Amino acid sequence: MITWHEFPYFAFASIIVWLVGIAAMYLPFTDTFKKAIVHISITSGIAAHLVFIVLFWTYIDRPPMRTLGETRLWYSLLIPIVGYLYYVRWRYNWVMAYSIMLSVVFMLINIFNPEIHDKTLMPALQSIWFVPHVIVYMFAYALLAVSCIIAIKGLVLLQFKKFNPEIIVVARSLVRAGFAFLTLGLLFGALWAKEAWGHYWTWDPKEVWALLTWLAYMLYLHATYYYPQKTKTQLWLLAIAFIVLLICWFGINYLATAQTSVHTYTQ
Amino acid sequence: MEEIFKSEKWGYRESTVITVALFLIGVLLQFAIPTIEIEKLKFPFSLAIALIFVNAIVLSYFGLKHARLIQWLASVPAAISSISLLGILTLAMGFIPQTNDASNNLLGIHNLLNTWYFIFAIVFFLITLGFVSLKRLVPFKWKNIGFILNHFGLWLAVFAGIIGNADITDVSISLQENRTSWIAFDKKKTPIQLPFTLKLLDFSMEEYAAKPLLIKPSNSKTETTIQAFIPNAKNDSLFALEGLQIKVQKRLMTAVFRKNTFVEFDTIGSCQAFLVSVYDTQQDTNYTGWISNGSNNEQPNMLTVSNNRTIALSTAEAKKFSSNVVITNINKEIDTVTIEVNKPYNMGLWSIYQYDYDTQKGRWSDVSVLQIVHDPWLILVYIGLAMVILGSIYLLFTRGSSNDNSKQSEQ
Ligand code: HEM
Numbered sequence: 001m002i003t004w005h006e007f008p009y010f011a012f013a014s015i016i017v018w019l020v021g022i023a024a025m026y027l028p029f030t031d032t033f034k035k036a037i038v039h040i041s042i043t044s045g046i047a048a049h050l051v052f053i054v055l056f057w058t059y060i061d062r063p064p065m066r067t068l069g070e071t072r073l074w075y076s077l078l079i080p081i082v083g084y085l086y087y088v089r090w091r092y093n094w095v096m097a098y099s100i101m102l103s104v105v106f107m108l109i110n111i112f113n114p115e116i117h118d119k120t121l122m123p124a125l126q127s128i129w130f131v132p133h134v135i136v137y138m139f140a141y142a143l144l145a146v147s148c149i150i151a152i153k154g155l156v157l158l159q160f161k162k163f164n165p166e167i168i169v170v171a172r173s174l175v176r177a178g179f180a181f182l183t184l185g186l187l188f189g190a191l192w193a194k195e196a197w198g199h200y201w202t203w204d205p206k207e208v209w210a211l212l213t214w215l216a217y218m219l220y221l222h223a224t225y226y227y228p229q230k231t232k233t234q235l236w237l238l239a240i241a242f243i244v245l246l247i248c249w250f251g252i253n254y255l256a257t258a259q260t261s262v263h264t265y266t267q
Numbered sequence: 268m269e270e271i272f273k274s275e276k277w278g279y280r281e282s283t284v285i286t287v288a289l290f291l292i293g294v295l296l297q298f299a300i301p302t303i304e305i306e307k308l309k310f311p312f313s314l315a316i317a318l319i320f321v322n323a324i325v326l327s328y329f330g331l332k333h334a335r336l337i338q339w340l341a342s343v344p345a346a347i348s349s350i351s352l353l354g355i356l357t358l359a360m361g362f363i364p365q366t367n368d369a370s371n372n373l374l375g376i377h378n379l380l381n382t383w384y385f386i387f388a389i390v391f392f393l394i395t396l397g398f399v400s401l402k403r404l405v406p407f408k409w410k411n412i413g414f415i416l417n418h419f420g421l422w423l424a425v426f427a428g429i430i431g432n433a434d435i436t437d438v439s440i441s442l443q444e445n446r447t448s449w450i451a452f453d454k455k456k457t458p459i460q461l462p463f464t465l466k467l468l469d470f471s472m473e474e475y476a477a478k479p480l481l482i483k484p485s486n487s488k489t490e491t492t493i494q495a496f497i498p499n500a501k502n503d504s505l506f507a508l509e510g511l512q513i514k515v516q517k518r519l520m521t522a523v524f525r526k527n528t529f530v531e532f533d534t535i536g537s538c539q540a541f542l543v544s545v546y547d548t549q550q551d552t553n554y555t556g557w558i559s560n561g562s563n564n565e566q567p568n569m570l571t572v573s574n575n576r577t578i579a580l581s582t583a584e585a586k587k588f589s590s591n592v593v594i595t596n597i598n599k600e601i602d603t604v605t606i607e608v609n610k611p612y613n614m615g616l617w618s619i620y621q622y623d624y625d626t627q628k629g630r631w632s633d634v635s636v637l638q639i640v641h642d643p644w645l646i647l648v649y650i651g652l653a654m655v656i657l658g659s660i661y662l663l664f665t666r667g668s669s670n671d672n673s674k675q676s677e678q
Contacts, residue, residue, distance in 0.1 A: 122584065122585070123585060123586070123587050123588060123607075123608035123609065124608055124609065126587065126608070126609055127609040172667060173666065173667065176662055176666075176667045177662070177663055179659075179662065180659040180660070180662040180663045181659075181663075183655060183656075183658075183659040183662075184656065184659050187652050187655060187656055187659075190652065191652070195609055195610075195611060196608065196609050196620075197620070198437065198611070198618065198620050198638050198640040199437075199640070200428075200648070200652075201428065203360070203365065203380065205361065208357055208360050208361045209361050211357055212354060212357045212358055212361055215350055215353060215354040215357065216354065218350055219347060219350050219351060219354065221667075222343050222346050222347055222350070223343075223347060225343065225667070226343035226344070226347070247361075
């Protein structure tokens, strides 16, 4: 039986192998040796975390996607996957290092602030849309978080006049995929709402913020398409869009408008 | 050459001016005519408006293709402007509570969806998106398929959703067990006659096991703190909390209190009752007793332990609830169906949802409230959404290009 009590063991196992992998990237090993270590350690860290989620899911008898703590679990699984895929595809060491760092932060939050929850799931959440809706959203958030980190890195480099145009290309390709997942998440949510409450769109506060997040990234995609040379504006847009995303994800619990939302997570 | 041509087009400066002007006109209009009754635009007006709008877009696009205004409306600067305007109004909606309260509603800010400036923003959005879709739809090229799925699909979903909004019937009907009814009520409590009849055979509910709680008096003496038990990792009837070892000996999901004890008896007003034993490790004492969450027939029961602490049982949460209903339609066809949360019953364009029940009676409610929705435009919205879903998948599997880069690489 796997519960939050066992989470630290899995988390620290993942963190340690990931750190080994990251360290290996920057140590003066031979190329083949380095590659082997990186691939093995990153994938086994991801695997350990995945195993925890699967066992935890079977123990609590419902998808672990209801509370903020549980969504952080998915987030810290999916971000390293994104980082790793970008590493495999484009050889970006730093994208992977950043994404692992981000994931570790989320794991540590869950270790030091474990939210111990009951096993109940209210009837409206018992839907076939629940799992795809949340997973797709977490994927979008993972991709967009990495794009935000890249934007911040870009803004810092611009300040020091060391800007690397590659940043623009990577950021845009991340957002393209992130936006696709964001769209799927939004629409799965709409289809689910129709099944559960009879309407696909009710301007519920969470829906308002999800729409806003979507519009912000839509704006970025079109602006970068039409004004590709406006580097600084693009990077700022990305950073701001991610703030909107964060408000949508958990800031909403603190907003006056959201007191009536069906989506605010009960703690 | 191309540079000069481009500079004649309207760019983002002109776009900003036009968008701000549009917004201000909307605000002025809102000032002059504060109440708009969009919900009155039902069929056949909705269909008329839809046809006029589509006609206007198609005709003006093909007839005035070279006019600067039309060119601009089909361009990225206009798209960015309309997305921004919509975004700013959505942002306002994200911060200002939307109460629909008529008083203290300066310029409609508490009911933004029904203001002139919001309507302008959405019409601007639909015109831009409509022109953009036409731009790549005619002449049709397969390489534009992803673009068309995303843009035309979104246009169709938003357009049909907005135009069709007034035609939605959304009513609820309260059914008494074994009685037949066909009169439902809308949000304003207006009775609406349904084209079918409903008879509730049975309402039923399943509950989750309730949670044991530790209640302790806090220091201030006025508030108490409640802490839910955390089951031991190995056994969900064992708990350890604040020096107490608590074990659930017995769980009765439908219990009644008879002759000083709880017995299993599934009847109206039964509640959940757990027999718990507590060992206080600090004081080396044992307590045993029943805790129950009570019902409208039964008193809740608690167990008092050391230091003025009590152990109680939370109210149970519904796991699922459903109604067994006989539906008879106009053709006298009879169907017996089960309607559950998240599992509505669909009959043509009508959907019937499990909505509510008599919460006082809980599990033994003999009343079930169903929600009934009729949305004739839904199919168009769904076609649009399906297109956008395919468009997203297309985005995932293709690489993007920017305006300039794509032009350079083509030459
Ligand atoms: C689901 C939402 C949307 C997605 C996924 C999307 C995606 C895209 C993409 C990928 C492009 C680049 C075209 C290419 O590479 O061939 C593009 C261009 C464009 N989009 Fe969108 N877009 C969306 C919504 C909108 C909206 C709402 C508008 C307008 C209000 C709009 C207006 C435009 C315009 C004007 C272009 C340039 C087309 C051209 O110059 O031919 N898009 N869009």
